[in-house]
Amino acid sequence: MNQMSEQLSPAELQAEADQFRSEFQAVRDAVGKVIVGQQRVVEATLTALLCGGNVLLEGVPGLGKTELVKALSQVLKLNFNRIQFTPDLMPADVIGTNIMTTDDQGKYRFEFRQGPIFTQLLLADEINRATPKTQSALLETMQEGTVTTGGTTYTLEPPFFVLATQNPIEQEGTFPLPEAQLDRFMFKVVVPFLSREELNEVVTRTILKKKVATSTVIDGARILHLRTILDRVVVSDPMRDYACRMVLATHPDSQFSTERVKKYLRWGASPRAAQALIRSARVRALSLGRAHVSFDDIRHFAQEVLQHRALLNYDGQAENISIRDVIDECVTKLPMEA
Numbered sequence: 001m002n003q004m005s006e007q008l009s010p011a012e013l014q015a016e017a018d019q020f021r022s023e024f025q026a027v028r029d030a031v032g033k034v035i036v037g038q039q040r041v042v043e044a045t046l047t048a049l050l051c052g053g054n055v056l057l058e059g060v061p062g063l064g065k066t067e068l069v070k071a072l073s074q075v076l077k078l079n080f081n082r083i084q085f086t087p088d089l090m091p092a093d094v095i096g097t098n099i100m101t102t103d104d105q106g107k108y109r110f111e112f113r114q115g116p117i118f119t120q121l122l123l124a125d126e127i128n129r130a131t132p133k134t135q136s137a138l139l140e141t142m143q144e145g146t147v148t149t150g151g152t153t154y155t156l157e158p159p160f161f162v163l164a165t166q167n168p169i170e171q172e173g174t175f176p177l178p179e180a181q182l183d184r185f186m187f188k189v190v191v192p193f194l195s196r197e198e199l200n201e202v203v204t205r206t207i208l209k210k211k212v213a214t215s216t217v218i219d220g221a222r223i224l225h226l227r228t229i230l231d232r233v234v235v236s237d238p239m240r241d242y243a244c245r246m247v248l249a250t251h252p253d254s255q256f257s258t259e260r261v262k263k264y265l266r267w268g269a270s271p272r273a274a275q276a277l278i279r280s281a282r283v284r285a286l287s288l289g290r291a292h293v294s295f296d297d298i299r300h301f302a303q304e305v306l307q308h309r310a311l312l313n314y315d316g317q318a319e320n321i322s323i324r325d326v327i328d329e330c331v332t333k334l335p336m337e338a
Contacts, residue, residue: 053186264316
């Protein structure tokens, strides 16, 4: 059982869960006024932010990915920067560089000029267009919330959140993200195309130049407080084991894997996936006003957690097997009881 939950009475835990649900819904509704449709994308992005994770969005251009980050920065009162990744982008263009300046006495000295990564919400647009060297500049920041350059380590202002995007269609001139960096993203969210009604609404707003007003709902300090509430959500032993078995089910040599996993997957999800399943389940439980995690909470974001961490083998790639279908089968066929 969760040890921190013992410090509060059930009534106090429930009161915190009710407050979390109220604020979560208020933020989701405020962002939803700006973003047409995409409720699942908004929910997943907000969940990862509250968990302290990062998100990789995959979708064609024009689906509102940039507007989503802008809306979040306004509703959450956080600083926002955007980096357009290109093949000629260098690490110094992301983290910053040391330049030579003179002081009041005319002496030369080096001064560090911060790059766009020094923010709270960072949109890394088309991240797979940059070289691996530049992509790796994000690794330390995403994991530790720090930037090291010239032998000096700088701590970024919390909360720090990276939302990276990539286009699934255009592959020419791109550099696929290495597995080590993919694993740093808590979620990979596939952004679906708009429905007929949603597309009409987007076009109407564009033609009439309708701007939807947004206001601050919570700020960075409140986000950090909400993260402390997550640690108090009760995760029972069966729930924890269910998350672990779900991750093991993506490994072809595991006793929990299905026949399709054994046939088409080369490697399964890492231990970070089990941690992400539980963290996201805690947010979902609180967003529904509960102070304990259920089986459905664990399953809810399984696709976003697992799909970018499992690798197809040669047969899976040759037969154009959908990794999403394989993950769906893992989740649906996994028994709740061991």
